[in-house]
Amino acid sequence: xxxSMKEIEMIKEQVSLYFKSGSSDKEYHxxxxxxxxxxxxDFQFGRRGSTLQTGTKTPDAVSLEEATKIYTKLVKSKLAxxxxxxxxxxxxxxxxxxxKSTGIFPQLLNELTTEQELQAMIEDxxxxxxxxxxxxxxxxxKNSKVLGINKxxxxxxxxxxxxxxxxxxxxxxxxxxxxxxxxxxxxxLKGKSFKxxxxxxxxxxxxxxxxxxxxxxxxxxxxxQAKKEMLKKLKKENREGIIFKRKKHLYKEGRPNSGGDVxxxxxxxxxxxxxxNHTKGKRSVGLEMLEExxxxxxxxxxxxxxxxxxxxxxxxxxxxxxxxxGGSLYQPTYQGERxxxxxxxxxxxxxxxxxxxx
Numbered sequence: 001x002x003x004s005m006k007e008i009e010m011i012k013e014q015v016s017l018y019f020k021s022g023s024s025d026k027e028y029h030x031x032x033x034x035x036x037x038x039x040x041x042d043f044q045f046g047r048r049g050s051t052l053q054t055g056t057k058t059p060d061a062v063s064l065e066e067a068t069k070i071y072t073k074l075v076k077s078k079l080a081x082x083x084x085x086x087x088x089x090x091x092x093x094x095x096x097x098x099x100k101s102t103g104i105f106p107q108l109l110n111e112l113t114t115e116q117e118l119q120a121m122i123e124d125x126x127x128x129x130x131x132x133x134x135x136x137x138x139x140x141x142k143n144s145k146v147l148g149i150n151k152x153x154x155x156x157x158x159x160x161x162x163x164x165x166x167x168x169x170x171x172x173x174x175x176x177x178x179x180x181x182x183x184x185x186x187x188x189l190k191g192k193s194f195k196x197x198x199x200x201x202x203x204x205x206x207x208x209x210x211x212x213x214x215x216x217x218x219x220x221x222x223x224x225q226a227k228k229e230m231l232k233k234l235k236k237e238n239r240e241g242i243i244f245k246r247k248k249h250l251y252k253e254g255r256p257n258s259g260g261d262v263x264x265x266x267x268x269x270x271x272x273x274x275x276x277n278h279t280k281g282k283r284s285v286g287l288e289m290l291e292e293x294x295x296x297x298x299x300x301x302x303x304x305x306x307x308x309x310x311x312x313x314x315x316x317x318x319x320x321x322x323x324x325x326g327g328s329l330y331q332p333t334y335q336g337e338r339x340x341x342x343x344x345x346x347x348x349x350x351x352x353x354x355x356x357x358x
Contacts, residue, residue, distance in 0.1 A: 010034040012064075015075055017083035018048070024343055026313070027052070028078055032071040039067035041074065045311065053312065080156040080339040105153045106137050106173055107185075108255035109243065112265040113352075121244040121263065122227045128200075129221040129230050130184055132241035132264050135177035136340050139187075142166045148176075150340040165212025172206075173251075174215075183211070184218045184243075187251060195251040202251075222247075234267070241266035268319055269352050271329070272338055272345045273298060275314045283309060287318065287329065291348040298351075299328025307334065315341040323351040330354065 013032040019025075029052075030043040038061030046052040057070050084100055112118055121127050139149040140158065146166055148158035159179040166172070173185035186206040187195055194202050206217055221230040234242055242265050249261030276286035276297065284302045288295045301318050303309045310316050317335035324330065329351075338345075 012039070013071060015085060017075075017078050017085060019081065019083045026083075028083060030071065030074055032067055035061045038062060039064050041067055041070045043074065045313070055311075076157050077337075077339060080150070082152065082154050082342075100154050102141075102147070102149050102153050102155055104139060104141070104149050104171070105253040106139055106149075106151060107251055107253055107262060108151075109262045109264040110255060110258065110260050112244075112263050117263075118231075118242075118265050121265075122231065123224055125223060126248070127244040127246055128203075129227040130218050130243045130245070131182075131230070131234055131239060132243045132266065133175040133177055133182050133218075134240040134335070135175045135182070136338065138174050138176035138181065140166060140170075140172045140174060140181070142169050142171075152340055152342070156339070159214070161212075161214040165214040167210060167212065170209070179214065181215045182218050183215055184220075185251065198248040198250065199245055200247045239267070240270075269322065270317055270319050270335065271350055272315055272341045273301075273318050274343075274346050275310050275312050275316060277312060278309065285310060285312075285316075287316075287332070289346045289348045289351070290343060296348055297328070298323065298348075299332060301329075301332040301334045303334050307336070310337050315339075315346065322354040325353050 041057040146163040171188040246261040273287040276288040320329040
């Protein structure tokens with residue numbers, strides 16, 4: 001996009017967004033621009049103070065209706081990642097996120113890594129089982145309005161169909177997959193907190209609530225036989241994994257250093273990576289992870305034709321068979337972009353490496 005006054009006057013909508021967290025200090029600008037009798041959506045992004053990279057979401061000009069949809073979706077995706085509007089030229093400080101931070105954080109799960117650990121959970125009647133969904137953590141709070149809360153405790157936009165499906169004042173813990181919400185915990189109801197109520201009682205209360213069509217209360221398997229059947233069914237259907245929760249556990253925000261009351265077992269390995277670059281002329285992107293704040297390349301992944309190519313710097317989920325020490329992910333498969341992750345989630349330590357003979 002040029003810099004002529006004529007072209008600037010053709011900008012219909014524009015926004016500047018900023019994000020600062022840890023070592024990340026980024027800015028993102030996008031414009032909805034009239035071009036002749038049609039419209040385009042352009043963007044510029046990069047680290048604050050550096051030369052910004054530029055691009056367009058519309059290689060060919062489109063109608064105003066289509067351009068508006070693209071522009072709105074783009075802005076919403078950035079807000080969901082924690083970006084906020086700021087004054088041009090004014091450094092964006094962490095404190096400016098006060099209107100985005102909720103102070104509410106989810107309870108996180110430790111991972112089971114062996115079949116022996118999995119079997120122990122199946123046989124332990126103190127634990128119940130649920131499906132691990134392939135989405136993003138999304139707590140929801142309904143007071144005078146409905147609010148979405150991501151894994152980082154930041155306010156995020158909820159699809160209107162989900163917001164309309166929550167019919168009672170509450171704080172729910174859930175996973176969002178597309179435009180559907182899978183709810184697995186009830187933390188407060190009509191102003192009363194249930195975080196210190198045993199989980200089996202919270203589940204009973206949750207099961208008595210009514211929701212709209214865009215919300216499902218997850219199925220819970222109780223007892224060894226029911227857990228075995230759920231495990232078999234999830235594996236047969238190629239689902240992501242299974243979760244185990246102690247029946248009497250109380251809700252505790254964050255993740256314990258070890259042990260705990262809630263666990264996950266994934267049927268395949270996944271990792272959050274950062275997009276390092278785009279492969280010219282191909283639908284693939286370079287991947288990188290961090291080792292003591294140093295970016296390490298872990299190969300490339302192909303982006304399917306039905307999905308948008310993520311931007312450089314975006315965080316994405318990648319499924320893989322195993323990783324090579326000092327090398328790349330083996331058989332990587334693109335799962336999707338993560339709007340709730342940052343540099344703290346892309347440590348090289350999370351990789352599972354191919355076993356080698358000594």
